[in-house]
Amino acid sequence: MSLFSAVPIIVVVPQLLRANAAGQPATVSSLIGATISYVLFLQQFLHIYSIIYNFIQQAALTAPSFQSLRMMLTPEPGKFAQIALAKAGSPAAGLSPVLSIKFDGVSMHFNGRGIFEGLEFSIPGGKLSAIVGQSGSGKTTIFNLLLRLLDPTGGRILINDRLLEQIDEKQLKKLMGLIPQDPFIFNCSLRENLLMASADGFDDTLLDRAVDLAQLREFVESREGGLDFIAGHMGRNLSAGEKQRLALARLIVQDPEIIICDEYTANIDVKTAGLIHEVMRNEFSGRTRIIITHQLYTIKGADHIVVLDKGTIAQAGTHEELFAQRGVYKDLWELQKLT
Ligand SMILES: Nc1ncnc2c1ncn2[C@@H]1O[C@H](COP(=O)(O)OP(=O)(O)OP(=O)(O)O)[C@@H](O)[C@H]1O
Ligand SMILES: [Mg+2]
Structure with missing residues (x-):
């Protein structure tokens, strides 16, 4: 199961359970709320993912420079x-x-x-x-x-x-x-x-x-x-x-x-x-x-x-x-x- 397909379950199921525990059916508004939460989560996730991806890419490209740098910049x-x-x-x-x-x-x-x-x-x-x-x-x-x-x-x-x-x-x-x-x-x-x-x-x-x-x-x-x-x-x-x-x-x-x-x-x-x-x-x-x-x-x-x-x-x-x-x-x- 992918993370994206797991997330609706993680977000929506608790809503249903909460509603059920309270003895009430899940309302349309609570499901809309859960869906909005999912979309916002997805947006955040993709943003963080792109930052991490860019960082790894930059680090890989500049790795030799970092090493040279370690040698070049001595503390004394x-x-x-x-x-x-x-x-x-x-x-x-x-x-x-x-x-x-x-x-x-x-x-x-x-x-x-x-x-x-x-x-x-x-x-x-x-x-x-x-x-x-x-x-x-x-x-x-x-x-x-x-x-x-x-x-x-x-x-x-x-x-x-x-x-x-x-x-x-x-x-x-x-x-x-x-x-x-x-x-x-x-x-x-x-x-x-x-x-x-x-x-x-x-x-x-x-x-x-x-x-x-x-x-x-x-x-x-x-x-x-x-x-x-x-x-x-x-x-x-x-x-x-x-x-x-x-x-x-x-x-x-x-x-x-x-x-x-x-x-x-x-x-x-x-x-x-x-x-x-x-x-x-x-x-x-x-x-x-x-x-x-x-x-x-x-x-x-x-x-x-x-x-x-x-x-x-x-x-x-x-x-x-x-x-x-x-x-x-x-x-x-x-x-x-x-x-
Ligand atoms: N990390 C590496 N992996 C595989 N081959 C490499 C690697 N580093 C250098 N080589 C190869 O080793 C050979 C010598 O490379 P090197 O960079 O030492 O040459 P150079 O004399 O400094 O050349 P230039 O005058 O163009 O800077 C080249 O054929 C190069 O493709
Ligand atoms: Mg050279």
Whole structure:
């Protein structure tokens, strides 16, 4: 019996029983009343049902963003991460402040389809590295593996010889910061968006510095309420470049040990992209930084470049070393010159 066919019985039968108990036949008016109750109930039910359905649909669509967000927004800035790491007995205790990354025979399969098989490469600690490769070569999969949004189907990922999976999730969140293609901006004030990455007892001078470094000052001062200006749902009151600069300021507040950027230049203007590069080079100098990109000119000066091709590491080295070789890297450059 469906809910809809059950409801008339639930609503109308008590009316009849009440009337019967009182020794009177059910009147037309009591039945009309019961029918109106049913129609009103149905209306309410359909309304609530549509709200729940829409919510589930939205949640399913944004689930990856929520997960990325969990990683991006840490309760404490990275500079406190060392204190956390030093805590006796913590799985990451004793990690050196300079964090290197190693993919040790990593395999990744999606529904039986292999993306990588025994992938081997290292990202040096405290340096600016880049991962390049053609579309579909597995760059974002590496990003997701590092953030533990995915777990490898084989092999190990190590951070300073410590298994990534053994590092406490809370500590990992403190260590890793990211600049994704579409930063997640909350529907609250600019200040709250920035402070989400801050520790208790956060001091305003760091917030000011982050706003200045991310070149948000002019934007903030031109908006009603300044830092109390509301960003809107998914940051709709900000342009793509402003959202990316807000995410950059949040990263400066977070101050993580490892920074991973995946195609962050895709939606923004050249000026904002240049600014992010500058902050990555100067402000985060000495941190382990990984830039995943298609735009090869942006990573020419990287300390280390890893070239992915069809699920394998085709080459690794500096721009000069790779360019001197006849290989995938040089081919990618030639291709970009033509486009
Ligand atoms: N969750 C998933 N389920 C099934 N296949 C997936 C999943 N995620 C990625 N893939 C597949 O894995 C391969 C690598 O995808 P990935 O997103 O890592 O590539 P990419 O190098 O980042 O590409 P692009 O440069 O276009 O962003 C692709 O063939 C993709 O279709
Ligand atoms: Mg990608």
